[in-house]
Amino acid sequence: SQQGEEDPQALSIQEGENATMNCSYKTSINNLQWYRQNSGRGLVHLILIRSNEREKHSGRLRVTLDTSKKSSSLLITASRAADTASYFCATVTSRLDSGAGSYQLTFGKGTKLSVIP
Amino acid sequence: DVKVTQSSRYLVKRTGEKVFLECVQDMDHENMFWYRQDPGLGLRLIYFSYDVKMKEKGDIPEGYSVSREKKERFSLILESASTNQTSMYLCASKGGFGYEQYFGPGTRLTVT
Numbered sequence: 001s002q003q004g005e006e007d008p009q010a011l012s013i014q015e016g017e018n019a020t021m022n023c024s025y026k027t028s029i030n031n032l033q034w035y036r037q038n039s040g041r042g043l044v045h046l047i048l049i050r051s052n053e054r055e056k057h058s059g060r061l062r063v064t065l066d067t068s069k070k071s072s073s074l075l076i077t078a079s080r081a082a083d084t085a086s087y088f089c090a091t092v093t094s095r096l097d098s099g100a101g102s103y104q105l106t107f108g109k110g111t112k113l114s115v116i117p
Numbered sequence: 118d119v120k121v122t123q124s125s126r127y128l129v130k131r132t133g134e135k136v137f138l139e140c141v142q143d144m145d146h147e148n149m150f151w152y153r154q155d156p157g158l159g160l161r162l163i164y165f166s167y168d169v170k171m172k173e174k175g176d177i178p179e180g181y182s183v184s185r186e187k188k189e190r191f192s193l194i195l196e197s198a199s200t201n202q203t204s205m206y207l208c209a210s211k212g213g214f215g216y217e218q219y220f221g222p223g224t225r226l227t228v229t
Contacts, residue, residue, distance in 0.1 A: 031216055042121070042207055042220035043160075088159065092216050095173075104175075105218055107152075109159035 004032075004089040004108030012114040019076040021111040023089030024069075030092040030103060032065055034074050037086045037110070046074075046087075081117045086110040120144070121221035123208050129227045136195040138224050140208030148211040149191035150218065151175075151183060153204040160207065166191055198228045 007022045023032070031050045035043040049056045049065045049072065056063045062075040076083055088110045095104045124139035140149065150165040152175075162175030164183040172183050180202060184192045191210075195202055205225050209218040 033216065035220075040205075040223070040225070042222045043209075043218075044220070045217045048216060103216065104162065105150075105216075106162075107160040109157065 004091050004106065006087070006089055006108045006111040008111060009109070010112045010114070012116065013079055015079060015081055015115055015117050017079055019079050019083070019113055019115070021074045021087050021089075021113070023072045023074070023108055025072075025089075025091045025108075026070065027091075027093060029067075030094065032063075032072050033090045033092065033105070034061075034063060034072075035088045035090060035107075037088065039085070043088065076113075079113075079115045081115050084113060084115045086112045121208060121210055121219050123206075123221040123224050125224050126222060127225050127227075129229065130195075130198050131229055132199060134195075134198050134228075136198050136226065136228075138193040138195075138206055138208075138226070140191045140193070140210075140221055141189055142191075142210040142219070143189065144210060144212065144219065145188065146210040146219075147188070147213045149185065150209040150211070151181075151191065151193045152207045152209065153177070154207055154223070155204050163193065198226075200228050202226065203228045 004023045004025045033048045034046045037043045047058045049063045060077045065072045090105045090107045121142045151163040152160045154160045161177050166172045166185040182194045207223045208221040211218045
């Protein structure tokens, strides 16, 4: 079942502007991750934020997490044409039905970001 | 550098054919995953494996099976391909203690 839902579905901005994408989820999580997918390719991990963290930075990326609202946001500052891609949030939850006691990553449907040069 | 490879980038098969999608990782990861990605539905987990010869069903296992005979290789099998299995298939792997998954480039399968 889908856990994360990104908003907006699509976003178009000029190069140099900031891009903000939001993610909402439904159940308690262990952590939340953001991935990027260039057109027709595999996903690349960008950043992970744990459930006890509120904000995290990595280069031009800033992620926030509000567990009380069950939401997260990804901010890309000073966007570049090369940032054009789809961005997915993914929540990590325990698989209680798994004999391995493993975790499951559940992805949202993604935000398609276009950065216009 | 981390690497997950998939046997084909594009594949066209006929309805009823048996289809094998192969995935290989070179990171000695215990966990491997198969997802399918469809427009408007995002990524959905088909099967995963946490060790050699071990497998567990994901959210949409119907019509699929998997095989993991060696640690580095995880195969997805469509026993009798159907048109509703036309999709992008993504393989991923993960180490024992980390949460980050590493993805292959994907196989775009078309069943006609």
